[in-house]
Amino acid sequence: MDVPVHFFLMLSAAMFFIGVFGFIIRRNMITLLMAVELMLNAVNINFVVFNRFLYPDYFEGFFFALFAIAIAAAETSVAIAIIINVYRKIRSIEADDVAEMKH
Amino acid sequence: MMETIQSFMTAMMNSVSEIFASADLTRPTWSKWIFMALAGVILLGSVLTVTSRRILRAATFLFFTLLATAGLYLLLEYEFLAAVQLTVYAGGILVVIVFSILLTSHISYRFDPPPVWRVLGGLVAAGSGLLLTICVLVLTVFPKGVAAPAPDMQQVGNALLGQDVHGYVLPFEVISILLLACMIGAIVVARKSREPEASQPDKTE
Amino acid sequence: MQIEDFLLMRHEILLTLGILIILMADLFRPHGRESSFSGLAIGLMAVITLAGLLPVPQGSLFGGMYVSTPLFTLVKNVLTMGTLIVFLQAHSWMTGPLTLRRRSEFYILLMSTLLGMYFMISSGNFLMLYIGLELASIPVAAAAAYDKFRMDSAESGMKYILSSAVSSAILLYGISLIYGATGSLYFERVAAFYTGTPVQMLAFVLFFSGLAFKISLVPFHLWTADVYQGAPTGVTSYLSVVSKGASTFVLLVLLYTVFSKIALLWQPMLFVVAVVTMVVGNLFALRQQHMRRFIAFSSISQAGYILVGLAAGNQLGMSSVVYYILVYVCSNLGVFGVISAIEHATGKLRMDDYNGLYHTNPRLALLMTLSLFSLAGIPPVAGFFGKFFLFAAAAQQGMYVLVILATLNTIISLYYYLLVVKAMFINSNNTPVPFFRTCCVTRTGLVLCALGLVVLGFAAVVYQQMFDMSFGL
Numbered sequence: 001m002d003v004p005v006h007f008f009l010m011l012s013a014a015m016f017f018i019g020v021f022g023f024i025i026r027r028n029m030i031t032l033l034m035a036v037e038l039m040l041n042a043v044n045i046n047f048v049v050f051n052r053f054l055y056p057d058y059f060e061g062f063f064f065a066l067f068a069i070a071i072a073a074a075e076t077s078v079a080i081a082i083i084i085n086v087y088r089k090i091r092s093i094e095a096d097d098v099a100e101m102k103h
Numbered sequence: 104m105m106e107t108i109q110s111f112m113t114a115m116m117n118s119v120s121e122i123f124a125s126a127d128l129t130r131p132t133w134s135k136w137i138f139m140a141l142a143g144v145i146l147l148g149s150v151l152t153v154t155s156r157r158i159l160r161a162a163t164f165l166f167f168t169l170l171a172t173a174g175l176y177l178l179l180e181y182e183f184l185a186a187v188q189l190t191v192y193a194g195g196i197l198v199v200i201v202f203s204i205l206l207t208s209h210i211s212y213r214f215d216p217p218p219v220w221r222v223l224g225g226l227v228a229a230g231s232g233l234l235l236t237i238c239v240l241v242l243t244v245f246p247k248g249v250a251a252p253a254p255d256m257q258q259v260g261n262a263l264l265g266q267d268v269h270g271y272v273l274p275f276e277v278i279s280i281l282l283l284a285c286m287i288g289a290i291v292v293a294r295k296s297r298e299p300e301a302s303q304p305d306k307t308e
Numbered sequence: 309m310q311i312e313d314f315l316l317m318r319h320e321i322l323l324t325l326g327i328l329i330i331l332m333a334d335l336f337r338p339h340g341r342e343s344s345f346s347g348l349a350i351g352l353m354a355v356i357t358l359a360g361l362l363p364v365p366q367g368s369l370f371g372g373m374y375v376s377t378p379l380f381t382l383v384k385n386v387l388t389m390g391t392l393i394v395f396l397q398a399h400s401w402m403t404g405p406l407t408l409r410r411r412s413e414f415y416i417l418l419m420s421t422l423l424g425m426y427f428m429i430s431s432g433n434f435l436m437l438y439i440g441l442e443l444a445s446i447p448v449a450a451a452a453a454y455d456k457f458r459m460d461s462a463e464s465g466m467k468y469i470l471s472s473a474v475s476s477a478i479l480l481y482g483i484s485l486i487y488g489a490t491g492s493l494y495f496e497r498v499a500a501f502y503t504g505t506p507v508q509m510l511a512f513v514l515f516f517s518g519l520a521f522k523i524s525l526v527p528f529h530l531w532t533a534d535v536y537q538g539a540p541t542g543v544t545s546y547l548s549v550v551s552k553g554a555s556t557f558v559l560l561v562l563l564y565t566v567f568s569k570i571a572l573l574w575q576p577m578l579f580v581v582a583v584v585t586m587v588v589g590n591l592f593a594l595r596q597q598h599m600r601r602f603i604a605f606s607s608i609s610q611a612g613y614i615l616v617g618l619a620a621g622n623q624l625g626m627s628s629v630v631y632y633i634l635v636y637v638c639s640n641l642g643v644f645g646v647i648s649a650i651e652h653a654t655g656k657l658r659m660d661d662y663n664g665l666y667h668t669n670p671r672l673a674l675l676m677t678l679s680l681f682s683l684a685g686i687p688p689v690a691g692f693f694g695k696f697f698l699f700a701a702a703a704q705q706g707m708y709v710l711v712i713l714a715t716l717n718t719i720i721s722l723y724y725y726l727l728v729v730k731a732m733f734i735n736s737n738n739t740p741v742p743f744f745r746t747c748c749v750t751r752t753g754l755v756l757c758a759l760g761l762v763v764l765g766f767a768a769v770v771y772q773q774m775f776d777m778s779f780g781l
Binding site: 242268271273274283284287290 | 370417423427442450
């Protein structure tokens with residue numbers, strides 16, 4: 001592999017902060033969820049790259065990425081269930097329409 | 104003060120030129136081309152995912168981003184992880200997301216563009232975070248690992264059920280409980296119930 | 309697995325069995341017969357609490373993935389008791405008509421989050437920590453959206469899951485950088501290599517912000533008020549007491565072991581976060597009328613006080629934080645017990661509704677007063693000693709400015725806690741909460757809280773034991 005490790009890390013950092021940006025500017029709940037998926041994906045790249053380039057003796061990063069993918073799936077399913085429940089109530093998934101509890 | 108900034112800048116410049124020297128861009132190889140193509144898809148896809156005004160398009164861009172990430176894992180010779188990424192992320196999570204979009208949104212619906220102050224705030228927050236992270240990463244010299252073969256399936260299986268150091272049987276068991284709990288939680292929330300709603304009047308209705 | 313290993317992991321194994329028993333009991337329940345699982349769940353939790361009090365071995369399993377020490381067992385016992393009291397208080401809600409057809413799930417969800425906290429506390433590896441943290445937070449989101457017929461419950465679940473997802477993403481980014489900087493995910497090896505290079509500092513800050521979301525420290529507290537207000541009272545009390553206690557303790561252990569070498573970085577950081585958290589929590593609590601929202605901000609400021617002890621970084625700091633968590637469990641659950649009893653009897657949740665409570669329900673009003681005094685830190689009750697030890701720990705390290713600021717905040721908080729007391733005892737009301745009798749299960753929960761508040765304040769042996777188990781930097 002002749003691409004330096006820093007390139008991978010910068011790529012994942014960019015992806016992570018694009019996710020953060022999306023989480024800040026968007027108000028649609030499903031889009032928020034997608035932004036979080038971007039962030040989690042960036043983290044997985046980090047783990048895999050560190051494992052492959054720097055510490056290839058044990059597969060700690062590899063397994064962390066594996067478990068993180070499984071957990072992300074579980075989290076998404078619960079989030080989607082809640083979003084659908086909200087939608088049944090108010091027929092909208094814009095977070096601003098939901099905000100009824102302002103002080 | 105000025106000196107600190109100046110020394111910081113020179114350190115940055117040195118590290119950057121070192122990284123580019125180690126990349127040796129004058130001698131392109133296949134892996135470099137593939138990496139650049141994948142990086143392009145990932146960056147473009149991520150930006151479009153969060154800025155697209157049609158939600159189904161955003162999901163499609165997310166799909167390409169996840170696909171390119173799987174390609175990245177393949178490039179690093181982690182075939183198993185690439186397969187998991189494709190089946191669980193692209194095949195599972197994304198399908199669920201698309202389903203929920205189709206259930207809850209109109210195809211032709213377009214979001215209102217977010218207000219300017221929020222975009223500016225997001226740009227400042229995410230941009231400064233990114234800048235800081237990249238500065239730190241560039242200045243860090245990571246130890247060079249020895250190239251070792253990627254794990255084959257037998258090793259993965261053994262480690263997944265191993266009980267000693269670098270064995271993962273405990274997380275494996277705990278995650279099964281996690282999945283069970285999430286399943287129960289999702290069902291309990293999303294299940295349509297036939298109960299009378301009149302028992303407590305809902306204040307939104 | 310040998311019998312000693314079973315003893316070491318008995319909390320986790322028994323709780324897993326308990327979850328499965330409830331699941332099976334629901335599956336094989338006679339058709340058409342609605343039963344509440346309240347009694348079964350309470351019995352199971354009581355068994356686990358008793359089993360947890362057996363003599364404690366020490367050791368690690370699975371090659372260091374799972375670690376247990378007497379202090380960890382002690383905190384697990386505290387959390388188990390907290391959950392038991394939450395179940396006792398939720399009894400009347402769970403046997404009522406609102407939760408018909410979905411009763412066992414409530415217990416399964418909360419018990420699996422408790423299991424997650426056990427693993428989080430006993431983790432010896434960042435992977436276990438992360439899995440435990442997720443197991444402790446995802447099912448809570450489903451539980452927060454449990455009241456399907458109320459819009460704000462659904463909203464509360466949504467806010468919780470989104471903020472917990474984004475916070476765990478930030479935490480994970482921190483963990484990935486820790487892995488990159490040290491080459492391992494096992495706590496021992498990470499601690500050995502954690503010397504404070506720039507990338508390690510960045511990793512720590514990200515990791516800390518991820519955990520700060522879960523403990524709802526300012527500026528990561530924005531979800532707290534809405535989630536607490538919307539969720540069912542049982543879930544809110546669980547969130548604010550058990551969940552928060554577990555995350556705080558994990559932060560404590562990590563700071564004192566894994567990140568002990570960069571104490572010079574995190575001590576000033578905790579200083580700032582503690583002060584801001586106390587001030588913001590107090591200022592917002594002043595103007596709340598909704599009781600659950602009021603408690604939300606009060607619990608934010610309580611987290612600030614805990615950070616004062618954390619920042620000290622000595623043996624006294626650790627033991628005082630554990631002691632304060634125990635006291636906080638009793639006092640906050642006392643408040644929530646009263647709120648939930650009144651909500652169940654009348655559906656009233658605003659502070660004005662508490663006017664004249666003393667004249668109709670004197671015992672409830674007295675318990676509420678006792679708990680609020682404990683939260684505020686007024687002498688005879690346990691909360692005073694809790695705060696005293698926290699501040700003493702910081703003073704021992706010479707952090708006098710922090711102690712003075714914390715004391716000032718305590719005085720502010722005294723004002724709004726006394727507002728509730730004044731409402732109950734002095735304010736007159738034309739339509740006060742009528743006299744009612746709580747069912748005996750709920751009453752047991754309330755009595756347990758009251759006992760805890762009084763006994764903990766006078767039994768020095770509890771604190772002495774905690775002090776012996778603790779260690780400094």
